[in-house]
Amino acid sequence: MGKLRVLIAALAVIGSTTITLPATAEPEPWLTITAVTLGRSAVAVSGMNTVAVPITxxxxxxxxDPWTVxxxxxxxxxxxxxxxxxxxIVAGDLxxxxxxxxxxTWTGSLNVPSTANGTFKVTGVGRTTNYDDSDGSMPSPTPFDGPSIAITGVHLPKLGVAVIPRVVPFGAAYQLKAAIYDSATGRPYGTRILLQVVRDNLCAEYDAGxxxxxxxxxxVTNFAGVGGDVNHCVRIRGRYVDVRSLHFTPLRPGIVAAAPRMTSVEVGMVxxxxxSVAGRSYRCQVDLQRLYGxxxxxxVSSGSVRASGRFTLRAQPPYAGNLRYRVALPTCGRYQAGVSKSFVIRGN
Structure with a gap:
């Protein structure tokens, strides 16, 4: 119990993503909907359970065509x-x-999860052999103004994740420690629950295992060092859409390298x-700093990182002598603050 509370308190990133319909073509002109009926107008759902609501x-x-049979x-x-x-939420395979x-008449069930807490309304009907479009078969739903259902969800599942190490070095392997717990009590459900901890396109595509x-x-899931800069996610999979999901990208160190074009110039010369800044640091701010005392x-000047990961700043020695400079990267999104090695420009 104590370990779970520590994990929850030390989450590197917490979030949730709204599940949306896959981008597809226009609704089919051959499909006509005359009525949609829900077997219940209100349900209560707790925890990881679902309630099956008849749908017609x-x-x-x-x-x-023969395939339509x-x-x-x-x-x-x-x-x-x-x-x-x-x-x-989706009722599929009717x-x-x-x-x-x-x-x-087509019939089936709408399996309602607790995370659907609130009011939901029928908005469309479509035909498909694979709802998530992984086989390219899914046209857009035909819009339909249908009935609503009031859902009371309690003890909703919540997700958390800790990245180990918290800031992942470039090229290094890392672990993701995912946690699922009862949002009402902060405690685990006490049973083994299926989660997906994946990255990149598997966060958006069909069931990844x-x-x-x-x-x-x-x-706990181990990842190789390649691919640490893409989207990662923890998913509670439903049959057609996620019951809940959390998306994030691991933190990265701020690694800065910088050098002057010339190391000895006349006073006042620019x-x-x-x-450069390591990683995908496009548009992050970088500051040229000079040592006082x-x-x-x-x-003394600032700029931003270009799409190439490189930057150009300008120094202007104000007096004769050796002046020490460095480039600092303030914290930028998931990139941590960092500084380059210092260097000297001599003013003559």
């Missing part, structure tokens, strides 16, 4: 009220149970100082 669609598809439908519901970590393809946590709600560094 009366529709027609203007085609006699077993054509499933899906229904999308979007949030219209309340506060919760997801804004979309099967035709009466009538014909051109004038039939889940692993069980410990009964304390912890899952000298270019060129350098024995320990005090003061900014």
């Amino acid at each position: 669609v009366k529709a027609g598809y203007a085609s006699d 077993r054509m499933p439908l899906f229904v999308t519901l979007k949030r219209t009220g309340g506060i919760g970590p997801i804004d979309l 099967s035709r149970t009466a009538g014909t393809v051109r004038n039939g 889940s692993k069980y946590t410990t009964t304390a709600g912890i899952l 000298v270019e100082v060129n350098g 024995a320990t005090q560094w003061r900014m």
Whole structure:
């Protein structure tokens, strides 16, 4: 219990992402929706449970192609009220149970998670063999103004993650320690729960393979050093969309290199100082600092990192003698503050 509380308190990044429909083509002109009915108008859901709500669609598809005989439908519901970590729920794989393809009835279940706390309304119906479009089969839903359902979610799951080490060196391997716990109590559910801890395109695509946590709600995943600068995520997968997810990118050190174009110039002459910042630091601010006295560094000019990762600043020695400079990178997003090695420009 204590370890989970420490992990929650020391989370490197916490967040959630609203699940949205995949970008697809226009709705199909052959699909006509006449009615959508929900078997319940209100449900209460706790923790990691789901409640199955019967759903019925009366529709027609203007085609006699053989594949339409077993054509499933899906229904999308979007949030219209309340506060919760997801804004979309989906009832998929609805099967035709009466009538014909051109004038039939499709039925199935809407599995409601606790994270859908609030009011959701039917907004569209579509046909597909694979809801997440991983096989390219999914057209956009046909808009439909359907019924609403009030969902009371309690003991919602919450996700956290600690990156080890907290600031990941470039090229170094690292670990992600994911935690899932009851947002109402701050404690684990006491059972092993399936989570996905993945990165890059697997954070947006279909099921990438889940692993069980410990009964304390912890899952540790190791990653190689390549790929540390892409999107990472922890996902609680539902059948069609995530029940909850957390997206983040690991922190990186601020590594700065800089050198003057010339090291000896006339007093008052402008000298270019060129350098670079490691990683994807585009548009991060960099400051040229000059040493005053024995320990005090003061900014004398500033600029920003170009898309190439390089920058150019300008020094202008105000008097004769050796003047010591350095370039500082203030904390910029996930890049930590850093400074270059100091260098000397002599004013003559």
